[in-house]
Amino acid sequence: MALLDRFNDFAAGLGVPVSGEPPAVVAVIRLRGVIAAGGLAGRGISLAAYEPLVRRAFSKRVKAVALLINSPGGSPVQSAQLAGLIRTFAQDKKVPVLSFAEDVAASGGYWLALAGDEIYADPMSIVGSIGVISAGFGAHELLAKIGIERRVYAQGDNKGLLDPFKPEDPKDVEKLKAIQADIHTQFINFVKDRRALKLNADDDTLFNGDIWTGTRAKELGLIDGLGTLRSVCRRKYGQNVRFLRIDRPLGWLQRRFGRFIPSDVIGGDDGNDSWAGQLVAAVEERAWWARFGL
Secondary structure: OOHHHHHHHHHHHHHOOOOOOOOOOOEEEEEEEEEOOOHHHHHOEEEHHHHHHHHHHHHHHOOOOEEEEEEEOOOOOHHHHHHHHHHHHHHHHOOOOEEEEEEEEOOOHHHOOOOOEEEEOOOOOEEEEEHHHOOOOHHHHHHHOOOOOOOOOOOOOOOOOOOOOOOHHHHHHHHHHHHHHHHHHHHHHHHHHHHHOOOOOOHHHHOOOOOHHHHHHHHHHOOOHHHHHHHHHHHEEEEOOEEEEEEOOOOOOHHOOOOOOOOOOOOOOOOOOOOOHHHHHHHHHHEEEEEEOO
């Protein structure tokens, strides 16, 4: 059955009806990884990387566009801009968008899911984390112990804000928290705007940064139902629904050696990133996933 499904999906990509009346076609965009400008050395999700895919998806004659989301979050700016782009195309083309949470749709990942007119998840998906976080380190005591003198020259009283090589300044922390509160408010407003009367809990429960399984997220009204891409689309558009994958371009090594090497191992599309840079990016990305036990 899986082989037949693949053949039918391939036929859909060519616009070839399998039998009888042409089947409904759903364009599928996979959004996987940490959300960051530049995508962590070419990895992950960013507006620049995905805008061409969104344009392609909505340029086809499709019944809907599906977003397969597997992201622990990241940049709120990239999340908001990419979600906004998807909503603009959906409204202009009058094409519904369906979001599907895979392992994780948390923080910025949930922000992206909100671009969908309906949101679905697996019962064991991790959903939520509607909050804002910033993490760093303090190394001023280490410098003093090893006898290093740091010299910094700047114009502007706040240019050294949150410098990790200086003792923490309460005023700096207060400024950071004010920025976080502003971003958090915008996140909350977007959730309320997109979910409207579907939410089934108070603000203190929904917006404290907590996470839930897909089952609990449905009870809270954060998602519309439980199901997979195929099960939901077959229910909506019939058993013969076809899926048109909209993929990112292959990297240099993939173009040379084929799909045996996954893009998230290689990194940037040009394949010129150093292995050291890729290692750092991989470690940083792993830290994001580890927050959710993955």
